[in-house]
Amino acid sequence: MNEHSQNSLAPIGDLSSTAGYAGRASDSTSDRAASIAGKYRQDELLLGQLTDRVYQLLQADLDRQRERLANSSRSRW
Secondary structure, eight states: OOHHHHHHHSOSSOTTSGGGGOOOOOHHHHHHHHHHHHHHHHOHHHHHHHHHHHHHHHHHHHHHHHHHHHHHHSOOO
16 A cells, blocks of 8 residues: 555544544535545445544444443443
């Protein structure tokens, strides 16, 4: 994966919140996102890397949710 691809897959901010994956939308940002999406659709290797990364992030999020649920159900006293 090249440096640009790694940077574009990095979350913006805190990983524990949905907002960490979102940024402010603007016309230039939308155009850039559309350009990157087109590049990923045309390149099977990049698309595979992207889907693997999304899967990893979802798995990590599920693991954190399970851990929080287990910790919240324990008695604190």
